[in-house]
Amino acid sequence: MELNLSAVTKPVERLIATAQNGLEVLRLGGLETGSQPSPYQIVESVPMYKLRRYFPPDSRPGHSHVGEPVLMVHPMMMSADMWDVTREDGAVGILHVAGLDPWVIDFGEPDKVEGGMRRTLADHLEALNEAIDTVKKITGKDVHVAGYSQGGMFCYQTVAYRRSKDVASIIAFGSPVDTLAALPMGIPPNLGALAADFMADHVFNRLDIQGWMARTGFQMMDPLKTAKARLDFLRQLHDREALLPREQQRRFLDSEGWIAWSGPAISELLKQFIAHNRMMSGGFAINGQLVTLTDITCPVLAFVGEVDDIGQPASVRGIRKAAPNADVYETMLRAGHFGLVVGSKASEITWPTVADWVLWHAGQGPRPANVVPMEDQPAVRSETDTGVALASRVAHGVGEASEVALSLARGAAGAVGAAGKSMRTLAVETARTLPRLARLGQINDHTRISLGRIISEQALGAPDGEFLLFDGRVHTYEAVDRRINNVVRGLINVGVRQGDHVGVLMETRPSALVAIAALSRLGAVAVLMPPDGDLEEAARLGGVAEILTDPTYLEAASRLSLQVLVLGGGESRDLQFAEDADVIDMEQIDPDMVELPGWYRPNPGLARDHAFIAFSTSSGKLVAKQITNFRWALSAFGTASTASIGRNDTVYCLTPLHHQSGLLVSLGGAVVGGARIALSRGLQPERFVQDVRRYGVTVVSYTWTMLREVIDDPGFALHGNHPVRVFIGSGMPTGLWQRVTEAFAPARVVEFYATTDGQAVLANVSGAKVGSKGRPLPGGGQIELAAYDADRDLILEDERGFVQVAGTDEVGVLLARPRGPVDPTASVKRGVFAPADTWVSTESLFRRDADGDFWLVGGRGSVIRTERGVVFAEPITDAVSLIGAVDLAVTYGASVGDGDTQVAVTAVTLRPGATVTTADLTNALTNLPVGLAPDIVHVVADLPLSVTYRPVVDDLKAAGVPKAGRQAWYLDAERGEFKRLTASVRSQLASGQ
Structure with a gap:
């Protein structure tokens, strides 16, 4: 029988080849491919980064022309060499061949650089910002910035930070923007946000991630693909020629491509962009400066991986809403996360597309066929939209299950997810709300509770938590708390003691908040002086002995014959006051030199103690309103609970702090919720949308008709995403309520009713019944x-x-x-x-x-008693306000005859170009829930508003029965319908007939 030598020698040869290749892998970490990295020049080298220029231009005459610059940005955990894994098929090589000028920023290995493991997220963004400037300076051209994964997030954030200056376009590969839209592995958004917040505050403030940890975590995101790749490698270990084309990529992913990641940078990433999702909402901080992606105005190209479980499509496409002022395009690939930038599909599709994109914007070619405008995403995601389905991930990883089985699995998973989502949301809200309500319910006369105490608690629990936003800057709880303590020392130094009444006459700015909180911490009473009111009368009613002011109001304060304490004032401290005034500049007191007296105990205020005195005007007279610590706590805890305010929120305070709404609702709700509060310089309609996005405002406080100024502003427009989820306040007219919720959908209105003493509090939490004051606040009595x-x-x-x-x-x-x-x-x-x-x-x-x-x-005093019977003002005003043509409405009684009787009159203003018909009035005022319809309805040119934006009717009452005319109607009681008011009918009504 003839011996078949090949049957014997081939297995032996395979075994020997496997052993040789395996030994090389064990000894060198991989197979020697003989490939050389692409040439580059280090253009800039500083401790934070090195700036590489690949294929630097030849300086010889005639060889200096270069193409459009593309600056590539790697994520923190991955080496900058990712852009040159293989010279022929890598990013820099392909872009160079296409005639472009590739640059790479290299953040280096932080664990091998002094201070590297203390790097923050802002350090990376500042580095990229400087690198863009350098590339622009050297090339003289606007720069295309391209980033993979977190590197793309860096690009978005930095370009927004520099307001797109010198940036030609942004190119992002699998870079999440709406991070909570679809978290990896199908993690629920609420759970992901809570976990990210916890990890940021309690893990990564103590722990750094080493390179091997980053590699392991990345591989665990797709364990099936990792296992399959390793098995394929082992099965082909005998065939060197088959392995070599992918060997550099394998080595990069298995070992060489991963670098350490500093804990502070991870903590900031988790907190700002996952827990708080501030790339979508805006208001993220870079070195204390607040930034929003709405400042991106250059074109954007986002590469979307169809089966990318890290940068999931729903998350990546968040850029469309987050950057409404940019032209946003996308390219979809059926690839995983790393496959977007490295591998066969990247070399065949991604990088040629990038080259064509850059050339298109340089006017050197058409728009690439696979680059399409990104479509608007649904405003409300479906209950089952959790990102890349498990079925898709499994199909991509192993491709073994049938499509029918996968569809069934997807449907079952979706059903379970939909059922569980509402329960998860309920659990999170319950966990947040119940402790607040429980604490509120436990407050008694002797409970120590105050504004100063709550700020201390928040500063102790989250010292680095962002608290105060003003003029585009952010201040942490710890920084504000420290400033409060310093002001307390200054107050003690000038003789202020617990229980003293101290006037506060200041602009709404950080120093005003600090002054009010410092008086609270000292146990003194802050008398909130109205700048536009009678200051002498306010000082008398408030029992003021000293007055805290700022340079703006110093001159007015110095005329009150009181000791004046000057605090704050920003950069300008030109203190001008009368020569005989008793003025002390608090900023000249060194708090470290003040010895605290034995009587001082911080935050001594009891619930029953008076904490503040606010003022209102009644019948033209100033009225002092005593506010106890209990009253403040009731509003603060009630606001935080009913509006579900938490650490993810930013509360926009449109009212001044001397107004009860600003003090009790905005400041109180933000402090109790551990949220951020953005102080405004008063309502500026033209800046409202800009500030909402810049600060990432999620909660807006209002009073009465305030928001009418915003949505009626000629420049008002909402394009793309907005972060507002709820408006909180009191007195909003029903028509304005509807207009606000339509303009800011899906945000809702939470309308409050509260007595001055806080004994009765109602809240319309759901907002479903427009005009209702809701139900009693739990824990509110x-x-x-x-x-x-x-x-x-x-x-x-x-x-x-x-x-x-x-x-x-x-x-x-x-x-x-x-x-x-x-x-x-x-x-x-x-x-x-x-x-x-x-x-x-x-x-x-x-x-x-x-x-x-x-x-x-x-009110009992506002009941209108007519010849026909009793008329109640509010139901009429609510009904008329819902007429589409009506802007504002008020209802009041006008005395007629001998003055013992009244006619009920409703005055309305109309929206521009609108008219009201008798049918409108009849339909709106038929079948009122209680009381009768008004006797007269008339159109007025304008309704004056108080400083709190409440319509004022004193002049209308004094004018008596309105004149007859085309825009005045009376109620024909017999027919139950409105008719044009004539002179004869008016005469009858005015005489009381």
Whole structure:
């Protein structure tokens, strides 16, 4: 029998080849390919980075022409050599052949550089910012910046930081923008945000990631693909020729391509761009400067990996909304995360497309066929939209399961995800809200609670947490807390003690917030002086002995014959005041030289203690409002709970801090929620949208008609994404409410009603019923609706003498069971529903619908009693405001005849170019829930507003019955419809007939 030698020798040869190749891999880490890296020149070398220029131009005459510059940015965990894994098929090589000028920024290996493991995210962005300047200076051309994964995030952030200056375009490969839209491995957004926040605060502030850890984490993102690649390598270890083409890529991913990652940089990445998702919302900080991607105006090309589980398509496409002022394009590849930039598809599709993109913008070719405008993403993602489906990942990794089986798996996973998402959301909100409500419910007269104390708690728990935003800068809780303590020392040095009443007359700026908080921490009472009011009267009513002011109001304060303490003022401190004024510059006091007295204990305020005095105007007179620590805490905890304010939020304070809304709602809600508060210099409609995006505003506070100024501004426009999720405040007209929610969809309005003493608080949390004040705030005390006879202005009692409870949709007086000190001016009632019980009457009239929601009907003093019967102002105003043509509306009583009777009048202003018809009025005012329709409706040119944007009706009341005309109508009571008001009908009404 003839011996087949090949059958014997081939296995032996294969075994020997496997052994030889395996020994080479063990000894050298891989097979020697003989490939040489592309040539480059180090153009700039500083401790933070090196700037490489690949294929540097020949300096000889006639050889100096170079193409368009492309600056490539690697992610922190991966070596800059990723752009040159193989010379022929790598990024720099392909771009060079296409006639471009490739540059690479190399952040180096931080664990091998002094101070490298203390690098922050801002260090990397500043480095890229400098590198762009260098490339521009050397080439004289605008730069195309291209980044992979986190490197692309660097590009977006840096270009926004420099407002697109000298940048031709951004090219990003698998770079997440809307990070919570689709997290890797299908992690739920709420869970991912919480985990990222925890890791940032408690892990990576103590831990760095080494290169092997980064490599392992990357491989674990796609374990099937990693295992398959290793198995293929082992099975082909005998065939050197088959392995060599992919050997450099394998070595890069298995060992050589990974570098260490500093803990501070990871912490910032997790906190700002995952937990807070601020690439979408805006308001992320670079060296204290607030930045938003809306400042990107250059073109953007995003490469999207169809099966990329790290930079998932939904997340990458977030750039379309985040940068509405840029032309955004995309190229879709069926590739994983690394396959976008390295490998066969990258060399065949990605880099030729990049070259064509750059040449197109240089006017040297057409737009690449596979580059298409990125479409707008749905405003609300579906419940099952969690990113790259598990089915797609498995199919891409192994390709073994049938499409039918995968579809079933995808459907089952989606059903489970949809069922679980609402439960996860509920769990997160419950975990956030319950502790606040529990703490609120435990407050009694002797509880130590105050603004100063809560700020201390937040600074202790999250010292690096961002707190105060102003003029584009950000200040941390720790920095603000330290400044407060320094001001406390200054106050003690000039003789301020616990319990003293100190006036605060300051612009709304960081120093004003610090001054108010410092007085709280000292246990003094901050008397919030209205700059536009009678300062002498305010000082008298507030019992002020000293006044804290800033350079802006120094001259006015120095005229009050009080000791004046000057604080803050920013860069300009030109202090001008009368020669005989008693003025102390607080900024000249060295807090370290102040010895604290034995009596001082920080944050001594009890819930029952007076903390603030605010002012309002009633009938032209200044009225002082005493605010206790309990009242402040009730509003603060209530706002944070009902609006679900947390560390991811930024609260935009449009009202000044001396106004109760600014102090109690905006500042209080932000501090209790651990959120950021953005202070404004007053309402500036033309800057509103810009500030919302720059600060990343998620919560906007308002009063009355304030937001009308914003959406009626001629320049108002929302393009792309906006971060606002909720508006909080009180008094918003129903028509404006609808317009605001339409303009800022899907944001909602949370409308509050609260008495000055805080004994009764209502909140419309869902916003579903436009105009409703909602339901009692949990933890805010007990309230009840007393039955009321509007004709006789009496609270009704039963046969035993106790007060009756108003039925469904019956008008009643809102009563509150007092907690804490009772305002001495309040209407106190005892033995109301039970022997010896105590209730406080708010003197406000409400109705309660079948669902338990409360609707304001008006005040007892605002009831209009006409010849036809009782008219309630608020239901009429609410109904008329919902007419599309109506801008603002008010309802009031005008005295007629001998002055004992009134006619009910509704005045409206119209939106530009709009008209109101009799049919509009009849339809709107038919079947009011309570009370009668008005006698007269008339159009006025304008409605004056108070400083809090509340319509003022004093002049209209004084004018009496409106004149007849084309824009005035009266109610024909017999027919139940409105008709044009004539002179004869007006005469009859004015005479009381």
